[in-house]
Amino acid sequence: xxxxxxxxxxxxxxxxxxxxxxxxxxxxxxxxxxxxxxxxxxxxxxxxxxxxxxxxxxxxxxxxxxxxxxxxxxxxxxxxxxxxxxxxxxxxxxxxxxxxxxxxxxxxxxxxxxxxxxxxxxxxxxxxxxxxxxxxxxxxxxxxxxxxxxxxxxxxxxxxxxxxxxxxxxxxxxxxxxxxxxxxxxxxxxxxxxxxxxxxxxxxxxxxxxxxxxxxxxxxxxxxxxxxxxxxxxxxxxxxxxxxxxxxxxxxxxxxxxxxxxxxxxxxxx
Numbered sequence: 001x002x003x004x005x006x007x008x009x010x011x012x013x014x015x016x017x018x019x020x021x022x023x024x025x026x027x028x029x030x031x032x033x034x035x036x037x038x039x040x041x042x043x044x045x046x047x048x049x050x051x052x053x054x055x056x057x058x059x060x061x062x063x064x065x066x067x068x069x070x071x072x073x074x075x076x077x078x079x080x081x082x083x084x085x086x087x088x089x090x091x092x093x094x095x096x097x098x099x100x101x102x103x104x105x106x107x108x109x110x111x112x113x114x115x116x117x118x119x120x121x122x123x124x125x126x127x128x129x130x131x132x133x134x135x136x137x138x139x140x141x142x143x144x145x146x147x148x149x150x151x152x153x154x155x156x157x158x159x160x161x162x163x164x165x166x167x168x169x170x171x172x173x174x175x176x177x178x179x180x181x182x183x184x185x186x187x188x189x190x191x192x193x194x195x196x197x198x199x200x201x202x203x204x205x206x207x208x209x210x211x212x213x214x215x216x217x218x219x220x221x222x223x224x225x226x227x228x229x230x231x232x233x234x235x236x237x238x239x240x241x242x243x244x245x246x247x248x249x250x251x252x253x254x255x256x257x258x259x260x261x262x263x264x265x266x267x268x269x270x
Contacts, residue, residue: 003259004137009074011140011255012084012122015115016091017071019251023112024064026248028102040104051101059098066091081136088123095119114150114249118143143255144222148212151229155209167201170194176239185238208232215256222256229253 038050051059070087073079099112121143127135158166165171173194176186189196208228215225230253233246 002134004140005134007255007259008136008140009079010259011143012088013071013074014251014254015118015122016067016074016088019115019248020064020067020071022251023099023115023248024060028111034105034107037106038104039106042100044100044104049101049104056098056101059094059101063091063094063098066094085123088119092116092119092123111246112248114147114252117146117150118252118255121146140255141216143252144216147252147255148215151209151212155205155212158205158209166205167198170197172197172201172204179240183238185235186240189239204232219256219258222258226253226256 035050040047040049066087070084070091073083073087095116099116121139125136125139125142128138129135131137162171173190176182176190176197179186182190189200212225215222230250233250237246
């Protein structure tokens with residue numbers, strides 16, 4: 001098995017295995033009265049809602065079960081691409097229905113959107129018929145490009161809404177000060193000089209988001225951005241008390257951990 005094919009299989013297993021386990025057992029906790037106003041988006045306009053808790057629980061377990069069968073189908077002894085496809089497609093559709101349900105109440109929490117998008121790409125992206133040996137290898141650059149574009153777009157949105165105010169004013173300081181409660185790290189940062197907040201804003205906007213396409217240059221830059229993006233989510237969780245649902249995105253970023261880093265270690269001396 002070549003390195004790219006190995007990477008794809010490991011990544012498939014990571015998404016339908018540990019990433020799914022994390023989301024399933026982590027659960028979702030929203031503010032009181034979150035489910036009172038049904039404001040359907042996309043195809044949910046065609047469905048009546050909100051759905052009952054029993055129905056949602058049924059979807060949740062069906063999604064989890066199909067993901068586990070998909071995960072098992074990747075075991076080398078059982079693996080056949082056809083079986084993987086037959087299981088991953090319903091697993092992805094159930095993920096869209098179940099995880100997307102919470103996007104229909106006026107406030108969108110972006111904890112699982114990247115996971116669902118990656119599942120879609122892994123299960124529905126066609127094969128490359130010109131490459132008979134590894135027809136699905138192109139899924140790796142596809143997912144990398146999608147993630148980079150998503151983060152770059154988030155940075156552009158900040159620019160369109162506030163220009164460079166994100167790192168030239170006290171915008172980040174005000175955002176921290178308005179928190180209903182201040183975790184220890186946020187309290188520490190509130191006592192820091194203004195330039196610290198501006199530096200953090202610069203790192204978030206330029207380093208984490210607008211420069212995200214640089215992760216596509218090489219396995220080394222991919223590794224760097226994987227670490228940077230992971231630290232960003234962990235830091236945001238510790239500072240803004242946004243919970244740990246965003247950690248599911250770290251599993252998705254793992255596509256940038258190329259096996260070639262092991263085979264050709266850039267730190268290894270000749």
